[in-house]
Amino acid sequence: MKKIFTFCLIMLFFGMNSYSKPAFSIGSIGMEYGKASCVDSKDNVIIAALYQNTINLDPNGDFPLTSAGGVDGVIAKYNKKGEFIWGKGFGGANQSTDVPHGVTVDKDDNIYFCGYFGTAGQTGKTCDFDPSSATNILTSFGGFDAFIAKWNKDGEFIWVRQIANLHDTTEDRAWDLSLDNDGNAYVTGAFKGTMNLGNGISLSAKGNGFNIFLIKYSTSGNVLWAKSVGANISNLFTEGYGTVDVDSEGNLIWLGNFRETCDLNPNGGNSVTSSGQTDIFMIKLNATNGNFIWGYKVGGTQADIVSPGAMRIDANDNFTFTGRFAGTSNFNPKGTNNISGGSMYLASYSKNCDYRFAFAMTSSTPGSGGHRVDYDKNNNILVAGWMRGTTDFNPNGTNNLSSKGTQDIFLAKYDNNGNYIWANNFGAVGNTGSDICAGLAIDSEGSSWLTGQFYGTNADYDPSDSDVLLSTLGQNDCFVLKYDKDGNLWDETTPPIKYLLTVKNGSGSGEYKTGEKVTIKANPAPDGYKFDKWSGDIEYIESKLSEETTATMPAKDIEITANYIIISSVDDNKVNSSIVIFPNPASDYIEINFERWSPSARWTPSLTGEISIYNTLGEYIVTVGARHALPLQRIDVSHLPVGVYFIQIGNYREKFMVVR
Incomplete structure (x- = not known):
């Protein structure tokens, strides 16, 4: 006897009811400053910051953390909604200043971070890098010493290494780090004098100014090689910066600032001279052994600065960086492409250092600067930093933003060719402090995590007509913010994306013979998503009285569910x-x-x-x-x-x- 199944297609849409927006501050009566951020494989965000006194790391609860003394460092992890996972500090009990400045994760979500600790002009300052009841203490040789540390994904100590001049009170800083596919770490910073790094490897600075170093560490913390550029930098805080990243072929792009004449080949033979004050060097090295591949410089007659940690490599091995400049500068290392107007810039090059584009983001008030660059999955470029006065973010037109206070933070988005998409700025009206965005990380959805410092009362971080207001508890506080791919403050209550599920070889409800294969499909196709169950041909059998298909929408935490209910399973002479x-x-x-x-x-x-x-x-x-x-x-x-x-x-x- 022939049997016929009648199906009724019913769409059920489910959305989250929470109104949580990841926008919060971390503060005390002292100073707090988010210095760097990154995301792990689960889209959790890791924030590296400095803090004083006692802070609360949980925006939805209570998780106090008290500094050991002076200024300590903290590493905190939050999930994609901004909900607290854990937070742990490191520091010394003798009024030292212990600061993280770069953070990243490996394929196992182990956390690497770098920075500096100590006190200017003093020796013997200690810092404990083990957040557990155990200790792993480093003692500064003089002034500030640099470090690189590794914790596991739960914030448990693995190792730490000191990067320091052993003989005087000069200041050594680690600014940025990157990892290769094997988990080897590359850290760059500035130093003077001679550093004995272990494993029989040392570096000696050239000239009287600060040099820029690059050191490779194995996954277990062993020094594998070290290189330096005699940058002749006199002011560590305004010019002595470096930044590094690893490309898909296992090569390194290494940038920094220099004055006068220096040799870009660590082994000699590639000297360049600055066009005026401070210029920018760009070097490519083989990551395996640190051998020189090429080196170029860009700049003008005034100060041209790449910010610390401000360069990253995209999926096509192009590299893009930001910073600040003055006057007119030539950003084409193999020709002439001048930009003018001062303030800040965005510049991009191929893996062979061929010029792609460079443009100014000109401000009406001097003092603006780009600080971080990152990419989304479509190779769009995100850039963050600080701005003063009125700033035009569109290189091909006019898109002005005006600071609400003396200095605001900004986040801008461009396509991979440097074409403007959008830009936003945030700050407290009338604030006279220096707000800075120092950390930028892009997750798998294309959302941007920002951290830095802000001042003032009722700083509005929502670009829409709504208000999300933060106020400092003391001096400057740390902010943590998340914006979606369109520049809106991220909100999990964004309306669901609705897709109609249809039966390909029939209508939404219809008659199908027993054992007939019926294909369901989403119409239109849900770009970037897939069904968790039931893709392709589906064979219905009489014993199945109901079935369910779920398509998960990870961008908004929304589920779309289609229920295929068997209306009847009867003899065909009773169907009508x-x-x-x-x-x-x-x-x-x-x-x-x-x-x-x-x-x-x-x-x-x-x-x-x-x-x-x-x-x-x-x-x-x-x-x-x-x-x-x-x-x-x-x-x-x-x-x-x-x-x-x-x-x-x-x-x-x-x-x-x-x-x-």
């Missing part, structure tokens, strides 16, 4: 029979008309007959007795929630809706 229900839709009651009951000649409900009600998931709701003696039978449905239901009498079933 029906149950007459009135009213339909109903709110309080429904009536079944037995006089118009089409199969009455073949089947009549007896006094013991039953009328059953099911929901769309095939779940039994209630059964009432069938009263055949009456032409109409009324059934109370006032207790049923709004929705779609099915009446079943014997082998016959009919749909009705409850509305109010």
